[in-house]
Amino acid sequence: MGALAMIRLLPGLILTILTAIFAAPGNAEADLAGYWQHESEPVWIEMQPEAGQGVMVRNDNRPDRVGFLVVTDFKASDDPNEWLAQVFAARLGEYRKAEITLSADDRMVFTVKVGFMRRSVEWRRVSEVPTALNDA
Numbered sequence: 001m002g003a004l005a006m007i008r009l010l011p012g013l014i015l016t017i018l019t020a021i022f023a024a025p026g027n028a029e030a031d032l033a034g035y036w037q038h039e040s041e042p043v044w045i046e047m048q049p050e051a052g053q054g055v056m057v058r059n060d061n062r063p064d065r066v067g068f069l070v071v072t073d074f075k076a077s078d079d080p081n082e083w084l085a086q087v088f089a090a091r092l093g094e095y096r097k098a099e100i101t102l103s104a105d106d107r108m109v110f111t112v113k114v115g116f117m118r119r120s121v122e123w124r125r126v127s128e129v130p131t132a133l134n135d136a
Contacts, residue, residue: 032083032100036108036123044129045070047108049083058129071100071110087112089119 035057037044042060054071072095074085087098087110098112106125111118 031105032102032108035126035129037126039122039124044126045123046129047071049074052085054085058132060132063132071098074100089114 032047032049035044035046036054042058043056044058045054046057047054052072052074053069054074056065056068056070059065068088070088072086074083077084077099081102083100085098085100086095087100088094089096089112092114096112096114098110101109101111103109103122108123108125109120110123111120
C-alpha cells in the first residue's frame with residue numbers, strides 16, 4: 001500500500017480508535033445495568049447506572065423495602081469494571097462508601113470498608129425478577 005493510500009485511510013482509523021476509547025466506559029456501565037440477585041438472600045435489585053442508583057425491586061423477607069435505594073451516588077472509576085458509590089449497609093443501618101466491581105459478566109461485588117474490616121457481598125445477574133409467591 002502506498003503512502004497516499006495510507007493518508008486517505010488515516011481519518012477513518014483515527015475515528016475508529018476514538019470511538020473505541022470513548023465507547024468502552026459506556027459499555028461497561030451498560031453491562032452493569034439490569035437485575036441482580038443477592039448471593040444468599042431473597043433480594044433483587046435493579047442497577048440503573050445512567051441514574052446513578054440501584055433500587056430494590058423485590059425482598060421476600062422485607063417486602064416493605066421494595067423501591068428502597070440500595071445504591072446511590074454511583075460514579076465510574078478509572079477501572080472500566082469498577083465504580084464508587086454509597087451502598088446501604090443493612091447491618092449498620094446507614095449508607096457507606098463502597099466499591100462495586102463487575103468480576104464477570106454475571107457477577108457483581110459490593111465491597112464496603114468499615115475501619116480495618118472489609119465486607120463483600122456478591123450479586124448474580126438475572127434476566128428478570130421472579131414473581132413473589134404472595135404476588136401470584
